[in-house]
Amino acid sequence: MNCSEENQWSVTDFSPPQMNASLFLVLLLAGVAVMQNTDGFSVGQLFGEVEKAVKKGVEEVAQEVQTGVSAGVQKANKEAVHAANAAKKAASAGVEIVHQTVKAAENAASDHDDVEKTQDGGEAAPRKAAGDGPENTKTAEPRSMVNVITKLVTVTHVIFDVDGLLLDTESIYSKVIEGICAKHGKTFTWEIKAQQMGQTEHKAAKIIIDSLQLPITPEEYIQECKREFEHMFPLVPLMPGAEKLVRHLHEHGVPIALASGSDMHNFQLKTKNHQDLFSLFHHAVLSSSDPDVKHGKPAPDCFLVAASRFADPPKPENVLVFEDAPNGVEAACAAGMQVIWVPDPRADRSQLQHKSEVILDSLEHFKPEEFGLPPYNT
Numbered sequence: 001m002n003c004s005e006e007n008q009w010s011v012t013d014f015s016p017p018q019m020n021a022s023l024f025l026v027l028l029l030a031g032v033a034v035m036q037n038t039d040g041f042s043v044g045q046l047f048g049e050v051e052k053a054v055k056k057g058v059e060e061v062a063q064e065v066q067t068g069v070s071a072g073v074q075k076a077n078k079e080a081v082h083a084a085n086a087a088k089k090a091a092s093a094g095v096e097i098v099h100q101t102v103k104a105a106e107n108a109a110s111d112h113d114d115v116e117k118t119q120d121g122g123e124a125a126p127r128k129a130a131g132d133g134p135e136n137t138k139t140a141e142p143r144s145m146v147n148v149i150t151k152l153v154t155v156t157h158v159i160f161d162v163d164g165l166l167l168d169t170e171s172i173y174s175k176v177i178e179g180i181c182a183k184h185g186k187t188f189t190w191e192i193k194a195q196q197m198g199q200t201e202h203k204a205a206k207i208i209i210d211s212l213q214l215p216i217t218p219e220e221y222i223q224e225c226k227r228e229f230e231h232m233f234p235l236v237p238l239m240p241g242a243e244k245l246v247r248h249l250h251e252h253g254v255p256i257a258l259a260s261g262s263d264m265h266n267f268q269l270k271t272k273n274h275q276d277l278f279s280l281f282h283h284a285v286l287s288s289s290d291p292d293v294k295h296g297k298p299a300p301d302c303f304l305v306a307a308s309r310f311a312d313p314p315k316p317e318n319v320l321v322f323e324d325a326p327n328g329v330e331a332a333c334a335a336g337m338q339v340i341w342v343p344d345p346r347a348d349r350s351q352l353q354h355k356s357e358v359i360l361d362s363l364e365h366f367k368p369e370e371f372g373l374p375p376y377n378t
């Protein structure tokens with residue numbers, strides 16, 4: 001039923017002119033009935049009879065209107081239920097189509113990757129011979145668009161990265177590591193930093209030592225870093241938008257946790273002056289200190305462990321992860337979770353665009369309602 005049909009139906013059944021006509025008819029009949037019986041009545045009795053007849057007429061009209069209204073309400077309810085069911089059906093059909101699109105895109109992307117690897121260095125056999133079909137040359141659909149549609153109302157839990165996402169510690173890491181590299185006549189580049197970010201301390205130490213051929217052991221590198229971190233980490237500020245988002249989710253009862261590559265000692269230093277905020281998290285998984293985390297980011301371990309420690313462990317697809325590190329985006333995606341990527345300005349966004357739902361310049365730009373979470377009031 002369209003809008004104009006709906007209006008027509010309500011006007012014919014319950015318009016005020018029709019009510020007035022009915023009332024008028026009853027009054028007329030009452031008057032005629034009274035006139036026919038005037039013989040044996042006094043004027044007072046006559047008025048009494050007229051009053052009675054009018055009252056009866058009004059009651060009848062009221063009854064008529066009520067019956068009409070409830071029939072109308074029933075009709076309207078039926079239409080509403082019908083419309084809701086149709087909408088529900090259409091929505092689930094749409095979600096199914098989008099799910100299939102994502103799957104097809106991911107399959108196409110992995111086929112494409114395999115073909116490229118073989119051409120470059122013969123690492124993997126292509127799943128299909130080149131030219132078999134259009135899939136071989138397709139690139140992945142950006143998850144940023146399709147997944148927002150499919151997962152709109154499914155986020156129940158949120159997991160946050162720490163360094164560079166909630167806390168501005170990346171500038172501290174850069175300063176300290178640049179100093180160590182400079183001592184050995186080396187330069188700490190963005191490419192090396194991007195590989196380190198999110199990794200466990202030990203793995204990150206090996207990455208830089210191997211990349212720049214530093215003449216020190218991983219333990220010496222870690223100890224040297226720690227000496228500097230000791231007085232710098234307690235002064236670290238929060239990233240823009242971090243406090244507002246964390247408090248908002250907590251106030252609305254959304255379960256929140258942390259998953260970081262850090263160790264316990266550094267984590268305590270970093271959060272020393274932000275106890276109020278960090279006490280709002282249900283738990284923190286620290287890859288460098290946690291025995292349940294076998295591999296650091298980009299492996300999915302820390303996110304899967306973090307999800308499993310909620311009071312009501314969610315399915316991975318119902319978890320929303322906030323990350324700044326490319327390794328973190330890889331890890332969350334490998335865990336089957338949805339990812340909001342807030343990258344460093346130097347990051348190559350095109351590389352991981354297909355693995356993140358949304359890419360933001362700042363946490364301040366996040367819109368919770370886009371993921372079915374309670375919106376900000378202002």
Ligand SMILES: O=c1[nH]cc([C@@H]2O[C@H](COP(=O)(O)O)[C@@H](O)[C@H]2O)c(=O)[nH]1
Binds near residue numbers: 164
């Ligand atoms: O420039 C760097 N940033 C970050 C790291 C590593 O990343 C971890 C932070 O992980 P996350 O972003 O998951 O909190 C740090 O503990 C450290 O091991 C590093 O080595 N170098």
